[in-house]
Amino acid sequence: MLLSLVLHMYSMRCVLPAAVMLGTAPTYVLAWGAWRLLSAFLPSRFYQVVDDRLYCMYQSMVLFFFENYTGVQVLLYGDLPKNKENIIYLANHQSTVDWIIADILAIRQNALGHVRYVLKDGLKWLPLYGCYFSQHGGIYVKRSARFSEKAMRQKLQSYMSTGTPMYLVIFPEGTRYNPELTKVISSSQTFAAQEGLAVLKHVLTPRIKATHVAFDSMKNYLDAIYDVTVAFEGTMDGKGQRKEAPSMVEFLCKECPKIHIHIDRIDKKDVPEEQVYMRRWLHERFEIKDKLLIEFYDSVDPERRNKFPGKSVNSKLSLKKTLPSLLILSGLTAGMLVTEAGRKLYVRTWLYGTLIGCLWVSIKA
Numbered sequence: 001m002l003l004s005l006v007l008h009m010y011s012m013r014c015v016l017p018a019a020v021m022l023g024t025a026p027t028y029v030l031a032w033g034a035w036r037l038l039s040a041f042l043p044s045r046f047y048q049v050v051d052d053r054l055y056c057m058y059q060s061m062v063l064f065f066f067e068n069y070t071g072v073q074v075l076l077y078g079d080l081p082k083n084k085e086n087i088i089y090l091a092n093h094q095s096t097v098d099w100i101i102a103d104i105l106a107i108r109q110n111a112l113g114h115v116r117y118v119l120k121d122g123l124k125w126l127p128l129y130g131c132y133f134s135q136h137g138g139i140y141v142k143r144s145a146r147f148s149e150k151a152m153r154q155k156l157q158s159y160m161s162t163g164t165p166m167y168l169v170i171f172p173e174g175t176r177y178n179p180e181l182t183k184v185i186s187s188s189q190t191f192a193a194q195e196g197l198a199v200l201k202h203v204l205t206p207r208i209k210a211t212h213v214a215f216d217s218m219k220n221y222l223d224a225i226y227d228v229t230v231a232f233e234g235t236m237d238g239k240g241q242r243k244e245a246p247s248m249v250e251f252l253c254k255e256c257p258k259i260h261i262h263i264d265r266i267d268k269k270d271v272p273e274e275q276v277y278m279r280r281w282l283h284e285r286f287e288i289k290d291k292l293l294i295e296f297y298d299s300v301d302p303e304r305r306n307k308f309p310g311k312s313v314n315s316k317l318s319l320k321k322t323l324p325s326l327l328i329l330s331g332l333t334a335g336m337l338v339t340e341a342g343r344k345l346y347v348r349t350w351l352y353g354t355l356i357g358c359l360w361v362s363i364k365a
Contacts, residue, residue: 014252017065024329025128026349027336028058032132033353044162052113052165055136057325059103059112064322066100070254074104075312078263084111085223086166088214090282092203092229092289093171094178095245101230101261102169107321114165118152118210120174124361127350131357134364137164143174147209156217166221168214172206172282179242197283202242202293206286208279215271215278225266229289231296233258233306242297262292262308 032054039047067074089102099117106112116137124130124140134140139155141147159166175184188204197205215222234256237243246256264285272278292308299305336342 013254014249017069017252018249020326020330021062021065024058024061024333026346026353027329027333028054029128029132029353030345030349031332032135036135045164048162048164051136054113055115056113058329059115060107060322060325061329062100063103063107063112063317064319064326065252066097067104067317068319068322070252070256072251072254072256073258074315074317075258075260075307076263076315077261077308077310077312079265080105080108080226080263081265082109084109084114084165084167086218086221087168087224087226088211088218088222089167089169089226089228090172090211090285091169091227092286092293093173093176094230095176095232095251096248097232097246097251097256098171098176098230099169100248100251101228101259102167104259104317105226105228105261105263106167107317108315111165111167114167116159116166116168118168118170118214125358127354128357131353131360134361137166140361141210149209149213152210152213153217156214160218160221166218168218170210170214172208172211172286173204174207175204176245177202177204178244180244192283197280198287200286200290202297203286203290206282208275208282211282212275212278215268216273216275219268219273222268224268225271227264227266227285227288229262229292229308231260231293231308232256233260236297236306258306260296260306260308260312264288 032051035050035054036047039050066072089105091098091101102115102117103112106115116139117133118139118141119133121140121142124134126133137159139152141152178184185204189199192199192205215225232245235243235245250256272281295304295309296306333346336346
């Protein structure tokens with residue numbers, strides 16, 4: 001019985017972080033909504049500056065749980081600039097935690113509020129978050145033939161016209177790599193072979209559309225592209241085979257001791273502009289990712305496994321960057337919940353905020 005209790009408590013370690021992150025969402029949406037109304041008659045850049053600061057506050061709280069609470073060790077390889085830039089962030093996709101990895105890098109450049117995502121269309125229906133991500137600069141895209149290049153260009157152009165800082169996160173694979181989904185991997189490899197491209201083992205064949213539209217639309221606005229390769233330590237089974245990357249729940253249960261992040265900063269002048277050449281370039285970048293991951297998972301030398309080649313830096317996030325946001329948002333939420341009027345406002349925000357948000361994204365996003 002004692003062992004069962006211990007195991008139960010162990011599995012419940014993600015409950016507190018989830019409760020706080022979801023529980024403070026109405027408070028955050030109310031603060032953002034108030035600013036949205038107040039800034040309606042101001043130039044767009046004023047709205048964007050405050051919105052970025054609000055977003056930075058909320059995501060700093062999120063990082064408190066994903067870094068400080070879990071105690072995960074973040075190992076950085078390559079060249080992450082210290083100063084913020086306007087960039088496109090291209091990364092391999094294997095877990096729901098991948099969204100947080102972009103935050104982990106951005107906060108180290110003081111660019112956390114500038115993170116914006118290219119998201120699959122279905123995520124726009126998330127309660128509260130779906131609408132807000134669109135308002136913050138997220139771009140919802142549909143796959144394959146349903147992809148709207150015009151809509152994406154128009155949205156990016158609107159951000160550039162107001163001088164909006166851009167840390168645009170794209171996962172070119174289009175879906176998560178899961179070693180247990182052999183049909184998805186096989187289909188991706190077959191497609192690569194048919195197109196005369198190198199067959200990849202630890203990543204899927206990248207898709208070019210969103211990356212090309214983003215770069216082509218912002219090529220005079222960007223400073224660089226960040227090519228990011230991520231590996232989660234502890235994702236090999238007893239037989240030495242790669243297994244599924246941790247989900248957000250598993251990560252918050254402290255099941256990932258280390259994250260290895262390799263960054264290549266690529267100057268925009270080194271990126272081909274024509275789609276046909278960019279497609280080849282993007283695939284070559286994923287070949288490099290694949291070689292890094294082969295070294296991480298499959299190296300013949302055990303001493304070279306579970307790390308990328310080259311020197312790494314153990315990057316620890318200071319509580320000064322995360323704890324104040326946690327205290328502010330949780331304090332405001334607690335203050336709202338202690339009164340009857342506050343509780344009613346809280347519930348109505350969840351309910352009506354979700355309904356209005358879904359209506360908004362169905363029309364606009």
